[in-house]
Amino acid sequence: MNPETLRQIRGAKDLLEDAIEALAVSVGEAQRKMTRQPYALLARIEPISKPVRAIEEAHLRIADGVYFSIRLGNRLVGIAANFALDRFERQE
Amino acid sequence: MSDAAKKPAAAPGLGATLASIVNGCFGDYLSQRDNGLAIDMAFYQHNRPLALTPEALRDAFPAPTGKLCVLLHGLCCHEGSWDYPDSPVRSYGSALQADLGFTPLFLRYNTGLPIPYNGKALDTLLEQLLTAYPLPVEELVLLGHSMGGLVLRGACHFGAERGAAWVGKVSRIFYIGTPHEGAALEQVGHLVNSILHAVPNPITHLLGDVANQRSQGIKDLRHGTVLEGAAGIAAGPWLASAQHYMIAGTVTDDPEHLAAKLFGDGLVQPPQAGENVRLFPGIDHMQLAHDDTVYAQIKTWCAST
Numbered sequence: 001m002n003p004e005t006l007r008q009i010r011g012a013k014d015l016l017e018d019a020i021e022a023l024a025v026s027v028g029e030a031q032r033k034m035t036r037q038p039y040a041l042l043a044r045i046e047p048i049s050k051p052v053r054a055i056e057e058a059h060l061r062i063a064d065g066v067y068f069s070i071r072l073g074n075r076l077v078g079i080a081a082n083f084a085l086d087r088f089e090r091q092e
Numbered sequence: 093m094s095d096a097a098k099k100p101a102a103a104p105g106l107g108a109t110l111a112s113i114v115n116g117c118f119g120d121y122l123s124q125r126d127n128g129l130a131i132d133m134a135f136y137q138h139n140r141p142l143a144l145t146p147e148a149l150r151d152a153f154p155a156p157t158g159k160l161c162v163l164l165h166g167l168c169c170h171e172g173s174w175d176y177p178d179s180p181v182r183s184y185g186s187a188l189q190a191d192l193g194f195t196p197l198f199l200r201y202n203t204g205l206p207i208p209y210n211g212k213a214l215d216t217l218l219e220q221l222l223t224a225y226p227l228p229v230e231e232l233v234l235l236g237h238s239m240g241g242l243v244l245r246g247a248c249h250f251g252a253e254r255g256a257a258w259v260g261k262v263s264r265i266f267y268i269g270t271p272h273e274g275a276a277l278e279q280v281g282h283l284v285n286s287i288l289h290a291v292p293n294p295i296t297h298l299l300g301d302v303a304n305q306r307s308q309g310i311k312d313l314r315h316g317t318v319l320e321g322a323a324g325i326a327a328g329p330w331l332a333s334a335q336h337y338m339i340a341g342t343v344t345d346d347p348e349h350l351a352a353k354l355f356g357d358g359l360v361q362p363p364q365a366g367e368n369v370r371l372f373p374g375i376d377h378m379q380l381a382h383d384d385t386v387y388a389q390i391k392t393w394c395a396s397t
Contacts, residue, residue, distance in 0.1 A: 008111060011128025015114065018125070026301055030294035 001092060010085055017078040021071055028067035035059055102138040103180045104172040112203070116168030119204015120308045133201040133213045135162075135221070136171050141200075144220045153195055158230035161185055161194040162218070164201070165381070166238025166269070167309060171198035173237065176382045184235060184387050192394055194233060197221070203239055204307030208319050211246020218247065218258040232261040233394060237381045238360065239309065241270025245318045249329035262334045266390055269340060269380040271360040272325045275313040281306070282314050325363065337368045337393050339386055341375035368393075 039056035043049045115131050122130035134141035137152050163185050165173045174183040185196025201210055222229050236244040244265055251259040288300030315323035340362035342352035356362055357377040363369055370389050
């Protein structure tokens with residue numbers, strides 16, 4: 001494989017990794033905002049406001065965990081791909 | 093067009109096409125991140141960048157002439173956009189070579205970068221070309237398709253401003269489907285983006301943020317920006333020492349048809365009628381870069397005194 005093609009493959013990998021990272025952050029933030037809306041309404045009802053807050057907190061933590069996992073997985077796949085490309089380049 | 097009119101047989105492949113599309117959409121980001129997909133501006137031959145040294149140019153052009161024509165593609169394209177689909181060895185460059193003795197040079201560049209930035213880079217590159225070219229250059233003809241025409245205007249401005257030698261050699265500049273007054277598609281895109289951000293909803297904000305990631309090159313097409321703060325036919329610089337020719341198309345055979353009035357050539361509205369303006373009804377934006385009737389007009393203008 002010529003060095004230009006390898007450089008482009010590496011570039012495409014970097015771009016995909018950046019795009020997944022940026023999308024995971026943006027979608028995570030949008031979901032956070034949307035998640036808060038119904039809880040904010042329910043929390044106005046005094047007798048249930050405490051449990052509502054607790055459920056909201058749990059909900060947000062789970063959602064954050066999902067997006068963190070996506071970002072972590074993306075990063076790990078990126079590192080693995082870099083490692084594979086480096087090995088391939090050395091063999092060439 | 094003569095069959096003897098030959099362009100290097102190795103045409104850009106799918107990889108180059110995809111890279112050009114990605115550069116058009118996110119080229120400024122790629123360049124900032126030093127991403128391997130970012131295209132460096134260069135003249136291309138056989139799908140490879142041409143080194144601007146006398147030896148490399150002598151190898152590339154075994155029979156060089158003192159008349160050069162430089163061809164610039166449009167947004168998300170590469171030099172392959174000049175090729176005739178039914179005969180990839182034919183292009184306006186190879187035809188001008190066969191018919192009028194011009195040596196063609198095809199530029200490839202990152203169309204996602206700001207148009208003024210590309211104009212400045214082209215000024216530098218043309219200076220290097222004339223220095224390294226194996227013969228004294230007598231005449232330089234420039235052809236720009238779509239965004240390429242705006243880049244040409246910028247390059248001429250920067251070259252003229254610093255008194256570059258190449259500017260004095262430019263005799264004619266052809267603007268083929270060039271959005272001097274801005275591209276309607278980007279204007280609509282900008283409007284939609286503004287609406288998405290104005291709606292108080294996280295999803296529309298997210299969609300707006302994604303749409304806003306489009307390159308500065310695309311955003312510059314909204315008003316036809318040539319220089320920082322200069323956009324449009326009236327405001328932008330025009331090289332005084334050269335003849336300027338505008339070529340436009342329409343999506344319908346009847347230029348008075350509502351679709352032609354609304355959509356122009358599909359992406360760009362035709363300029364107002366004038367002496368050096370020619371409208372080709374029924375020829376759409378992309379076809380303007382490789383059409384026999386368009387070439388016949390370019391050849392006529394090039395051959396005129």
